[in-house]
Amino acid sequence: MSGQQSFHFDRILLPEGWTRDVAITVRDGLVAAVEPGVAPAAGVERHAIALPGLPNLHSHAFQRGMAGLAEVNLGGDDSFWSWRETMYRFVARLTPDHLRAIAAQAYVEMLETGFTRVGEFHYLHHDIGGGVFADPAAMSLAIVEAAAETGIALTHLPVFYAHAGFGGLAPGEGQRRFVHDVDGYARLIDRLRAPLATLPDAVLGVAPHSLRAVTPDELAAVATLGDGPVHIHIAEQVKEVEDCLAWSGARPVEWLLGHAPVDARWCLVHATHMTDEEARRSAESGAVAGLCPITEANLGDGIFPADPFLAAGGVYGIGSDSNVLIDASEELRLLEYGQRLAHRRRNRLAPAGASVGDTLYRAAVAGGARALSAPAGLAVGHPADFVTLDADHPALVERDAGLLTDGWLFAAGRQAIDGVWRRGRRLVTAGRHADRARIAARYRRILGEVLA
Incomplete structure (x- = not known):
């Protein structure tokens, strides 16, 4: 203004x-x-x-349109992996116009609850059927337009996604709209610099989707594209940990810290399943833990190991992730309540004598700003x-x-x-x-x- x-x-x-x-x-x-x-x-x-205003460090805006569609008990082992099949069916029909409309609705709701910047972890790149749009940035541009329309600040995090599992497995049918090779992804990043420059305070980062979706060589190449933030899903589900152990002999956070230059530019999204040693080392790296308590509860992922992470000086922020419910205060409230339920004690995430709400809010402002390469406060x-x-x-x-x-x-x-x-x-x-x-x-x- x-x-x-x-x-x-x-x-x-x-x-x-x-x-x-x-x-x-x-x-x-x-x-x-x-x-x-x-x-x-x-x-x-x-x-x-x-x-x-509060930073929302992790959003998949398009998923706001499928909120509530995966809450039917299908029997068996219903988890993130079964939820993902519903997401694949939903995403298969979205056009750039659809995405802009859904993202704008999500961003309106974010602003109404106190989020003033969003980190859009955006992996829906290609046309229906998996073909490349005439403008390969068409879906990202829909996100840029939604941010401009609603007024929210944007840290755009185009996602590099290439594989269906650890060890470079070929992507599946439901993932065909997501996949890139490194050269195509680098061209996408370059294509987005000019349109993002038209938004006040916009930031461009990179996002290797997860260790299961990139090879080590691809991870190294993607993380060096530009000097903005680097976000990655990590250790969200137990199966991911088991699969990573089978592939590498190491747990996901353990492997990442041993093979990538993780520092304060990085945001480790979820980091739910860490040992105490992994929590300590991730805190000491300076990386921000990107916590999404509503989504993590909705998907049955688990509860973040806050005690060892905070004891080592760890920094965290919050995100709305799947956008099944968009509410900044509820994210912070559930973050604290999850720790209370896990430990059967009250007032867990503040030092003695300090306000829990104040501690949570100030930490989320500072951590979210670091994760999104934005000024804090x-x-x-x-x-x-x-x-x-x-x-x-x-x-x-x-x-x-x-x-x-x-x-x-x-x-x-x-x-x-x-x-x-x-x-x-x-x-x-x-x-x-x-x-x-x-x-x-x-x-x-x-x-x-x-x-x-």
């Missing part, structure tokens, strides 16, 4: 913590000045409670991306600043969201995106075509 804006916040979460009576000047969408301890000037826009020079809460919500009234995040995450949820701003532009008012009605109507029409 061009020009200059002035805001005053009674209480706002800054990088140094909750601060009272803060004036923020926004110029051309970026924070130009932060002045704590000042009275509101005449005519300034005032808000009671604000937090920085509200500071001079950063995009003016923030969320305001309804101070009159029953879960927030008469709360000290340090307990506001607890009230939101554990007692109020998305109902407490009043507004969401991206680069100083208000996109969400009273919990509703400004363009929701039009985007939702198109989404309904598109789903009618896809599911007919």
Whole structure:
């Protein structure tokens, strides 16, 4: 947003913590000045409670369109692998127009719950039947257009996917729309630089899908394309661990840390099934753990080993992954509740004496920003991306600043969201995106075509 804006916040979460009576000047969408301890000037826009926007570090936007379609008990060993067959059937019919409509709906919902940037882990590249589009970036461009339409910040992560299993197995029928060779993938990355440059604050990264979908040589080649973030699915399911052991003699995280230059550019998505030693080593590498608690629960994946990872100083962020339910507060709440259920103790993910909600939120802002190569929090020079809460919500009234995040995450949820701003532009008012009605109507029409 061009020009200059002035805001005053009674209480706002800054990088140094909750601060009272803060004036923020926004110029051309970026924070130009932060002045704590000042009275509101005449005519300034005032808000009671604000937090920085939250990064969503892992999304498959198209899967929002299949939410709820895989919740029928088919008998037998129903798991991620059976869910994947439903996903293959759904994805087989999607065109670029379908994808843009579904992604825009997903991004509207993300913004409405407090996500202001999305890491789109995008592996749907080719035409129906697996042929290459005249423009090989057609499906990625649908994602770029959806981000531009809704206003969400985008870190685009085109996925390199080449194989059906460890050891370079040939891809299956359901994967034909995903696959690349290294040269074709490199051309896709180059093709996307110009369109992404048209989006404010956009970032381009790379994403080798998983160790089962790339060979070691392909992983090494893909990870060196550009200097942006590197994301990879890792150790999500027990079968993946077993198959990796059979192929290499090592577990997935163990193998990756021993064979790839994993550092702070990397995001290890899920990392659910790690030994304590793997958790310690992954934390020490600087890589971000990309946790998606709603999807991990929905798929029956398991619970992240937080204790050894955090004890070693590990950094994490959250993502909405399959988008079966899009809700930033629920992701963080379920992250904590999963640890409580696993250990049968309360208040697991904060140090003694600290607010759990505050700890979770600040960690997810910092970790998500690192994973998406974006600035973290509200500071001079950063995009003016923030969320305001309804101070009159029953879960927030008469709360000290340090307990506001607890009230939101554990007692109020998305109902407490009043507004969401991206680069100083208000996109969400009273919990509703400004363009929701039009985007939702198109989404309904598109789903009618896809599911007919």
